[in-house]
Amino acid sequence: MNAQTNTVSSVEKALDVIELLRESGTARLSTVARDLDLSKSTAHRHLKTLEQRGYVVDTDDGYALSLQFLDLGEFTRTRNPAYQLAMEKVDELARRTDERAQFMVEEHGRAVYVYRKTGNHAVKADSFPGKRVPVHASAAGLAILSKLPDSRVEAILAQHGLEALTSKTITDRDELFAELECIRERGYSINDQGTIEGLRAVGAAVTDADGTVIGGLSISGPINRMRGERFEEEFPSLLLGATNELELNIAYQ
Amino acid sequence: MNAQTNTVSSVEKALDVIELLRESGTARLSTVARDLDLSKSTAHRHLKTLEQRGYVVDTDDGYALSLQFLDLGEFTRTRNPAYQLAMEKVDELARRTDERAQFMVEEHGRAVYVYRKTGNHAVKADSFPGKRVPVHASAAGLAILSKLPDSRVEAILAQHGLEALTSKTITDRDELFAELECIRERGYSINDQGTIEGLRAVGAAVTDADGTVIGGLSISGPINRMRGERFEEEFPSLLLGATNELELNIAYQ
């Protein structure tokens, strides 16, 4: 099929099935076959393989992904002890600010939500653990970028470009590098409605003892509460304090 | 390879790789090849396929599962709106009892933790979302079994048997069926140290409007706090009340 790439195409088909089920929630054999352009027998064989191994369940409404993925997902975020410490800090930040706090990690050139906690003034959010957003359009992502070697930043840009999510998203290459420089000087990042209109955030990168980036913490909230002294002084210093403590915890755990 | 079963063996290999990474946390190409008895080129092709699709990351310490699984895992537990309602009830139960509460679901003949919340008197637990335990050795699992058709129970027994986790685990077939009958009469299940020595729990099944089992709620705690009036009256009635409300919420949401 794809002679160029040196991959296992049956595995790709299986992943296509998984992703289809991820999108549809539930799907019948014939639907899977049609949507993925496979013969019924092939779709059947793939679904049964995944089912036998416990990754798919066959319900009355069709096939669906099983909770096996919950185990794998939970594993990916507890594997790294630094993530667990970061999660505790997120709780603390959310409690102290009453806004939303989150910990994100860069993976495959995108920023992934690892953990998120909303304070009492909860803002309905469309983010959830595992969700991926462009690095250049999130406070944590920008903070992470600012501590990555330039070559890495270039590679990410080449792969994903600078998609605009709102009219305020950074879409210019030079502007991005200027902003990263700014973040390095300031020590923290600002995302002013770059992800969602009306939402502002401050972020800071978390590094280990060698200076390698682990992820980024951020605090976000609606523009009417994210301004003035709170936004310019209180939150940044809270965030930097939390990041600092976290880095110490990680280094000397 | 396995001519009997009608499965896709390349996909099985890929799943082997995923499961190896789940166990090892991180593994190098040569390790993967050796452990799974694959040639280096095959292991390489599989790892790169998974990496290209975003399911694996190539770090300094070797390959590891990516946070893509966090997205899939989170999806499996939010897909079903009933699960979300159940999670809210778990929070309520944990708060009101100050013990640990959980919601579990039966899948592939095993009981899976979907969500768990520990009250203030937190007991360190080895359970986590996605973890699978034998149905016959958990309060929620037993409650679920009691509402499944006998044929289904038989099938589960045939597949998994009655493994003993402690000296108190039900290991006798007849004893299990007697216990299930008992649960039906009582309306809730009791797990007296069947999972872990010193841990007791009460559980109840959650069904939808047609009587189809959705999952099970349970409250668990150390034996010194799970006894007397609390264990025999208060918790069961709290649990049954919560289950009842939950079923109404699910039916008329």
Next chain:
DNA sequence: ATTCAAAGTTCCGTATAACGGGACGAATAG
């Protein structure tokens, strides 16, 4: 610095097993 060993990547010919088509059986609807 230089050498050596181990790990990782790429290429290629061969044998296998993944594929689609079709036949059969089951379930649902008209």
Next chain:
DNA sequence: CTATTCGTCCCGTTATACGGAACTTTGAAT
């Protein structure tokens, strides 16, 4: 009761997944 759709199974063909080997890179040791 018939017709249609859906799911399962089987089989011959061919694409492709495989292992071996050559090559490159990494990094450890001297």
